[in-house]
Amino acid sequence: MSSGGPAGAAMDPSQMPAAPPPPGHTPDFDTHDNYKHRNIILHPIVLAFTTVVVLIRLYTRAVVKKKFGVDDSTTWRFGVHIYDIRATEIINTLKGKCMSYAAFPWATGIFNMISDFYILALPLPPILRLNMPLGRRLRIASIFGLGLFTCVTSIMRFVVSRQYARDPDQTYVAAEVLHWTVLEINVGLICACAAVFPAFFDKTAPRSLGSLVGSLLARRSQS
Template sequence: MANPVNLTEGDLNLAASITVNLGFLARNFYDSKTIEVVSAFADFYNSTPNATDSEILTFSGARPRDLDLLLTMLGQREILRDSIFWLDAVAEYLPRTPGTGHILVPVFTVFTILTTVVLGLRLWSRQTIAGGVRGYDWIMVFGYFMTLIYGSSALYHAVNINTASQFWDYSWNEIALQQMFYIILDILYPITALIIKASLLLFYYTLSPARYLKWSVWATFGFTFATAITAVLYSIFKCHPVNYWSEWYTSTCDSNQTIPYLVTGSLMILSDVIIWVLPLPMVMKLQLYRRERIAAIFTFSLGIFACIASIFRLKAVHKYFLTSAGTGKTPIINTWTIVELNLAIICASAPALRALCIKHAPKLLSYGSGNSSDNNSNSDSSMHNERARKNTRSVHGRIIVHHDQIRPSDLASLRSGISRTGSGWSDVEKSVQYSSTSRLGSPV
């Protein structure tokens, strides 16, 4: 049925306010939809037009102080009754749209499978190519499980709670559960993002002994940590008490939550950008062929996709705060959050996947098989230099060492193998020494 002409957006917001306040007041109806509570109150007032406070308390199960506070806010007892009659009369014209939580199911499923596979390949690459799983890898594993916790919580909210898009189609117990999940997800997001970023920064810290990089990593971590903690603390203490839904009338909340959320969200996006571009100047200084340099820059620049997802998430947060009559925007926020966190893990693992491709499927990256073996070498030394030949190749008379395939233990054999090819040692030694300390091509 079409909405009446006079049922404006302001009317819808007023309807939402009446249902929420009446829903909290009527403790005997906490499991009934708030619009059904309005109908029950309308019938009560029709049968008891001059109802006393005692009769209202008996019917609704309200606490005396809650009824007193509500009536004080309204100014007159007649306003409560008239508001109930008005909402009951227009109830059939209120929009009834289903929840949007179903969009979260395929997103969560696809990204969970994809991220699990990528993380597994990353750990395999680290163990078989880079000499073992490092501390920053385990931190990323922790971030992966935190991402699963966030996604599972958001999925439960989408499937079991977010069944409608307006407050009048929820019971008060469902509204209270929604508010609890909002706080949980608000806290989980910055913590999970901080863990993933900490893993990346720790990896950058081990890349090079350059002082500027280490100081940049520390400064970026301090900025990221401060932003995440600020977001967590604001989510927890934006209302007093924290579980404000249990004390609806006596609780106090920040009246303008849009600005803090947008500011902290923008700062988190800024930290994303800083983290993903931080290693690029160092990559530009590496003694690599143009194709190698472009591939390395592209690998580290994949994080831009996670930054784009962060921007869309912030846009969804802003849109949520512009809508006061319903709750349908929350699954959109959760969807973009899941995309952002999973993309961050996937993009951070790109160097490990690249190293894996170079070793096991070189044609995917246009790497040919090694041909740097020396025909004049004897049989005893050929076995000793087998790994050196696999990790080097001759191009126009020069030897190229793939930094993402080399191990520190290969240094001696490479020195021996390179010396017999007639190529100079100094240029290659720089590449091997860099690789042994920084493992640029190792999994992030």
């Protein structure tokens, strides 16, 4: 808020920031810096890719394997600096009681990381003991190994959450934490669908490869 503004405006909650800006910053309610465009780019791309993977899973279960499993059925002003929000816009959201937010990332982050690594390691010993060629066992293990990406995103979300836990500008920094949250959730969904990839590609890849080769040969003969 400009120090040269009228005294009446300085007392008007609709023209006051929800929190004091840091030194050298002036509140800007209209053209402020925010994460909106980055969120607009990230979310549709990740969601579209995840949707394709889920459709592959459903197709493989319904058409290729003709059998569904239990796992198939269990399966606002955000990103804006708090000083760029009018005090009247945030007062109505202050409900409930205070808690130590600094402890929250520790509790959720550590639990998520432990559970992600546990789920990643859980199927590997039985897979490696299967009575099948080593190459096929490694192939199956590598599919479950995709879960390592979920563990990486879980770690990154924990690091970013801890970095910003005590930052008073939560309406802004929480959007960056959300980036890793979105990636963690969607990568987890992709990994959950990865078990059907071998059956899907065994069913479709030979046909697709044959069609591609036939098309190339036809074009060559026509030329």
